[in-house]
Amino acid sequence: MMQSRIRRSVSLFRRSLLHSNNAKYSSSSSSYGVDEILDNEVLVEGIGYTRMAILNRPSALNAINTNMATRLHQFYRTWEDNSHIGFLMIKGSGRAFAAGGDIVALYHMIKQGNMEACKEFFRTIYSFIYLIGTYMKPHVALLNGITMGGGAGVSIPGTFRVATDKTIFATPEVLIGFHPDAGASFYLSHLPGHLGEYLALTGEKLNGVEMVTCGLATHYTLTARLPLIEEQLGRLVTDDPSVIETTLEQYGDLVHPDSRSVLQRIEIVDKCFGLDTVEEIVDALEVAASETKDAWCISTLNRLKEACPLSLKVSLRSIREGRFQTFDQCLSREYRMTLQGISKQISGDYCEGVRARVIDKDMAPKWDPPTLEKVSQDMVDQYFLPLSEFEPDLELPTKIREAFS
Known part of the structure; x- marks a missing residue:
């Protein structure tokens, strides 16, 4: 019964589309060795019947690296098996939840x-x-705070997502020669209309109000109330999602996006971003911009022209495929796409994008190919091909942990 109840609430898209209590596991020291630094990249607090994981690289906007992902995985597996723990929470230190994966570290690895x-x-x-x-x-x-890329990936698949007046969401991967990953092709493809294509291809931001309105978040609150929410959740002795939801609703706020929001423009978003190809999307926006002189159309068109041409075509296909795949299938496909994308066998766009936007910050990436017209169908297709017989696919425990669709 408990399992089916959590199954119903664990997915955003089914809703709207180490032992003792009061133990603290975080450590502090005035001088850290390497092990201590790694340990402190994810802090843990035990609060009653809950555990709170804290992403703790504030100077890097809590960008997630391999060590953090490993520690989180280990903690979560332990907590799931612990009958003294009813539910989990996660937050970030400083002004971000998590800005994504550690793209600088990946750049240097490559x-x-x-x-x-x-x-x-x-x-x-x-x-x-x-x-x-x-x-x-x-x-x-x-x-x-900032919740982008992999930061969204480690939160949106969970039961509850609480956005605030300081939340900034985006999947900006096309601007660095990559594709929305970490499960993004699943959750973006299940947003209303063709909002997912818009977010994937432009990398534009949503605020907390917009996240709740479109279903990416389940609740909204002012930042000032977060300490109270944490305190109240920490007092709960439950594993029942409905009890947790009642508490979140008690301190939540009803919100509506303002007139400038993209959510007030769903009709034109669907009209343009529902088209079959990136070229058709660009053409439709150019027509709309010339006819209406609308600032949103012009801004959106400029964003598409900033993005990596190959990434635009790959990302559009990824979102479209995600609409008809389960969560695990999306992750497995994204893994194959990612290895193809960073291998440099198709293009070196990922390293060039990170160099231009994060390393040198000249904001002038030299994309290869440089235009949509020069991106061949074969290049796009290669992203979606199976890996070689010597390269294993992503192994997910689907026989033990059923994915949702």
Whole structure:
């Protein structure tokens, strides 16, 4: 009964589309060795019948690296088996929940030719995301601040996502020559209309109000109330999602997106981003921009022109395929796409994008190919091909942990 109840609530898309109590496991020291630094990248607090994981790399906006993903996976597996723990919470330190995966570390791994370390990172974080999406206990993510890419990946598949007035969500991967991953092709493809294509291809941001309105978040609250919410949740002795939801609703706020929100433009979003190809989407926006001189159309068109042409075509196909796949199938496909994308066998766009936007910050990436017209169908197809017989696919425990659709 408990399992079926959590199954019903664990997925956003079914809703709207180490032992003792009061123990603290975080450590502190004025001088850290390497082990201590690694240990402190994920802190844990035991609060009553709950456990709180804290992403703790504030200077890097809590960008998730292999160590963090490994520690999270280990903690969550232990907590799931612990009958003294009813539900889990996760939050970030500083001004971000998590800005995504550690793209700078990945850039240097690729430059050094350390592809095995890259593969380990993606295997680890994707496997952890699958664990969250199939978790047998309620999960509450407090999305205060920047929540992008992999940060969304480790929160959206869970039971509850609490957005705030400081939440900034985006999947900006096309701007660095990559594709929305970490389960994004699943949850974006299940958003209303063609909002998912819009978010994937533009990398545009949503605020907390917009996240709740479209279903990416389940609750909204002001940042000032978060300490009270944490305190009240920490007092609960339950594993019942409905009890947790009652508490969240008690301190939540009813919200409506303002007139400038993309959610007030769903008709034109669907009209343009529901078209079959990126070229058709661009043409439709150009027509709309020329006819109406609308600032949103012009801004959206400019975002598409900033993005990596190959990434745009790959990402559009990824979202479209995600609409007809289960969560585990999306993660497995994204893993194959990721290895193809970072291998440099098709293009070096990922490293060039990170270089231009994060390393050198000249904001002038030289995409290869440089235009949509020069992106061949074969290049796009290669992203979706099976890996070689010597390269194993992502292994997910689907026989033990049933994925949702």
